[in-house]
Amino acid sequence: MGEGDRQDDLRRRALAYHALPQPGKLRVEPSKPCATQEDLSLAYTPGVAAPVRAIAADPECAYDYTGKGNLVAVISNGTAVLGLGNVGPLAGKPVMEGKALLFKRFADIDAFDIEVDARDAEHLIDVVTAIAPGFGGINLEDIAAPDCFRVESALQERLDIPVFHDDQHGTAVIVGAALQNALEIQGKALASAKVAIVGAGAAGLAIARMLRRLGAGQILLSDKDGVLRRDRRDLSPWHTPFAVAPAGMVLAEMLAGADVVIGVSVRGAIPAEALPGLARNPVIFALANPDPEIDPALVRRLRPDAIIATGRSDLPNQVNNVLGFPFLFRGALDCRARQINEAMLLAAVDGLARLAREPVPDEILAAYGMQECRFGPQYIIPKPLDLRLRHWVADAVAAAGRASGVARR
Structure with a gap:
């Protein structure tokens, strides 16, 4: 077929x-x-x-x-x-x-x-x-x-x-957890990695903010009009803080030598020509749904040293909001929170990242038709059907809500 x-x-x-x-x-x-x-x-x-x-x-x-x-x-x-x-x-x-x-x-x-x-x-x-x-x-x-x-x-x-824009913060939480794990597997640190984000809408900006909180040192973004550069005068107040690229930089230069490429845009937004110029052992998240920014099969063929994730449930490493928003709200509702704050988001990141390192139960393997699944290049983030998510993420979010003073109970 x-x-x-x-x-x-x-x-x-x-x-x-x-x-x-x-x-x-x-x-x-x-x-x-x-x-x-x-x-x-x-x-x-x-x-x-x-x-x-x-x-x-x-x-x-x-x-x-x-x-x-x-x-x-x-x-x-x-x-x-x-x-x-x-x-x-x-x-x-x-x-x-x-x-x-x-x-x-x-x-x-x-x-x-x-x-x-x-x-x-x-x-x-x-x-x-x-x-x-x-x-x-x-x-x-x-x-x-x-x-x-x-x-x-x-x-x-x-x-x-709680008022929560899932396309922003839900996406940022999942990306933050998955990226921390992927970089560890690749032997890299977020603080020293070059991060290129293709797409500077709600998700792209929220991911950039989250990665800054997690310690990222170099983050460059692009939108449909090009790289967010210091010399651009068409940017909104939300984009301006991330317009740190040198004047005149183009997308190819932004991607050159990148340790991490995150796509939150549309199909084709990450050019195949950029793959050879990425850093050794790169991490590529192509998260557009239903069609990723670049074909994962092409990435595997041209960059077998890469860890790749998409937003699709039919491929390994599904970096998708389904891992976040149900459990963020479960935790917030359980403590009757007045808001979902930064402490609660970071608690969710930590819970997701740590759960991926735990042994995967047999019932999860059966649900996905897998013989084995362990922390590594093909498993950097928990599976959405993992029933342990409610305990690991929602409970951590509720505890953070209480500790940070936004809970009613």
Whole structure:
């Protein structure tokens, strides 16, 4: 079967998965009985008045008498969906439903997907602020830069629940954990490595910030208009702090001698011509979905000394947000955090990195059809179906939330 046939087969199976036996990936089911008159009197009138009065007297009681404490809103305006671009809020709905499914499957968090046809960033901010009281957390998703920065910052100021842009911080957490492990395997240190990030949108900038926190010494970024250089005058306030490249530098020069290349852009953004000029034993993360920035098979052929990761579940080393956001929110909800702060993000990085070094249980090997799996070039980050993630990551996040003073309990 050729590549075209495989893609057609995947498309047919994906459409059937989403359509049958009923459309979509979510449905709502009651958590309390409602089969008798007594049940009805408790679930609705007159009994429901009791929790209403309690919450009116003390809003914190909403965590005790409603689903707020285990409910996350997955919100998007559809302006930057996967690697597909500005497809609009309705076309983004399958992705948001998928995020909600993953919240439930991996962290037992209930989530509603909410697609907003917003006029602009201010409209989206107002909409999310208006609906926020019923939720324990807000997961922003697939919002194009620079609006995503403005939206997240404004909502964090207005709301007293975690507001988290997964494309930024979730991606940064997973990349930080995977990169620390990959560099150790390659015999390198982050502090002395040259890091080149291809893509300077929400994910690229968040990764750069995270790697700085982790001790990276040299980070260069590029966007669709070229390398972020000191002489560029078209950059936003969010990009300017990372415009450290010398005047006139082009992409080929940015990639030359790089120990680490991280792609958070689109297919083809990492040119094959750059591979021979990378440093010895490089680390290449090509994370665009569904099509990586460079063909992993080509990398393996031209640079067999490289460790490569993608965002795809059908290839080794899946560096994907599914390893982060369910457990970050699980930890935040468990301690009733007012925000997800830097300490909590770093705790997640550490938990993920350390778990990858542990022996892999037989049930995980069976789930992936593997005979063995151990820390090394083909296994730098835990598998998404590893049930230990909830303990290793969520518990660490909750502990960091309590220690840093943002927890309600």
